[in-house]
Amino acid sequence: MDLTALTVVKLILFFSTLHRLPPQPTATSSATITFPKKAIPTKSGYLPVNSTTGSAIFYVFYEAKNHNNISISETPLLIWLQGGPGCSSMTGNFFEIGPWLVTPSLRHNIEHLTLKPNPGSWNRLFGLLFLDNPIGTGFSIAATPEEIPRDQNAVAKHLSIAIKKFIALDSLFESRPVYITGESYAGKYVPSIGYYIIKKNANLSGSKRVNLIGLAIGNGLTDPVIQVATHAQTAYFLGLINQKQRTQLEKLQLEAIRLTKDHQWNRATFARNRLLNMLRNMTGIATLYDFRRLTPYQINVVSEFLSDIKIKKILKANESIVYRRCSGLVGSALNDDLMKSVRYMMEYLMQNSNVKVLLYSGQCDLRVGMVGIEAWVKKMKWDGVKDYLESKRQIWVVNGQLAGCRMWSSNV
Template structure:
């Protein structure tokens, strides 16, 4: 089956309009369209994006919103993990996903920051070192995207995120709002959703001990050990020693693992795969961090898919670029910015009238819900008292009618969703509930 391709401008934008992946010999996820391209956001810094046009049985893509998905890490790939493990039209085995977000919106995956996934830096100084650079890079990409595909300029545009992607999403949303006001970017920005997001790192770390204790994963001695390690992180943050705080954060994780026999930071009901708590004693801090938070996003089977059939399908990946090949460089480059909070940015977004949603998984440890609750209570937004007075409402789990799948409450332009039986990667753990949440958020605005 042939694949129709159209070149736009001087780029390598490809629209796939048939039911085939062409030379790759794989089934297409859509009877509709896909698009992908590179954007050089700074000299020698290239970012990759991949768009799936909405494929809804009840509406045309022209009548549905656009959602951009940002992965965590930093160094996790939206085009890979978010796409094939969470919300894309096909799963890692290239089978149709029943809970794909493409049935409700067009979905744009961006490998962000530079060096993530298929994105790449030509030189070591091309990696971002803070969220300010991440945001400015994304603004270049979004300006290019909405200029090259102007039909999306009027569609409601949402930014959804996960983990460290939420920290980046907050910064990007603020800069995007400013750019729209100035007229430098043309789009209909409708809101940002922060999923299990690293908004206030210290609040997360300081609640690890209490959360694990209340779920019977620490005894009194373990609680004392974890709290003591967390206090060291707190002192470093208070002294503005953020690189040291990142190193001590890694130490605290080791203390958690040793006292819980290797609990999984992404879901407390499981253990770290193929790892014994004693193994980490022989690794450097940077190697530990990559092992815990980069490796899970680059599973061998996913790596083989992305660097095999998918790479062949895309046909624009430079020969010297490997999917995920610079992920650890991305993570280490951001180490000095990692423990900095962005609660003030969320405050600015709410005050500016931007729709902000927080959603969190019940079983997540690294960004536990207790920590999320703490930073929300720190907001200076004038609507916080009204939000706090509300009682939450239960939501049925679409996959199990009659069973509560989540709680939520919303006040003015702020909403919070508590997703039950889900860890850090909510769409992966509770796909039907995540899809329902997406639809509710888009209907509220």
């Protein structure tokens, strides 16, 4: 969706998206890897967040293909943050929304990995920036494990430094509208960096401010203690579990909620993990991210692709880094952060700024699904929440085909 077309000052919008599931070939143990020259990004490399230690956030940037008849200096910049915590935004780049997707094929029983154009790329109208966040994730550099953020304020501080350093790379970036988006655990990253920027902007002159216009969160974990209470009912009413299993899941949900309220953050996180593992085992589904799938997503092809030394050179990544899709070290560092809510940040942004907000959710996600997202939105302390909850849910059609549903409300 073109976020620049949104005219309301405050906006919440839910999309129950209907996905298409392309067939994927079976991978083998070795592969030939190619990177077409036309797929080379506009810019890539590192944005230092600590000049003393050398810790830095890795980035890949693709300029907008179609400026929509506006100058490049006015074309929005869209920043993508992956979830996890500790998962690389190169997954979003090469498997989801980037202009080129890693595509496996089998020829003569040999696997070939190459890049093919993504017809649904998000850089059709936006300059698209992928950040491996936090440091220690993907190709990003954490000089020491102690520097890896332990909370959302530290995450936001590093992101703010990186975003400002990226904008400083080109004078044409300075005036461009900035939108920040992401999925899953980025349901915490996105509000955190939005909150951090707006707070900092209040004390800065116009030229030094980040021109933040909007935030978008896809299937985001934002208020975990509210969202964790919805897994059992969602699975039950989808017909994926029976009443006995629902009761078992509800007991684990209550345990996670109790531990969270007692501020036993580490134990609360593990309780949620046990709940999700039990849900998957009960249902037998291939992945909680889409209960319709018969096989897991083949995200491993991205890791295989990015492990090739030639690809690292092309992307200007540190060639000594062993690429991992998700960092266990970063995940552990943020373990105590997982069950902490950032709803208050969203409330502040909705109530005290002109930042536009988009929440979108696939209806087949059992891990961070729409029911849980709607549950925390209902709890928001925001003047426009009543209007939103009373707004009409409308069918969303694209090119004559059902694409989902939407709700919105303005608080001008």
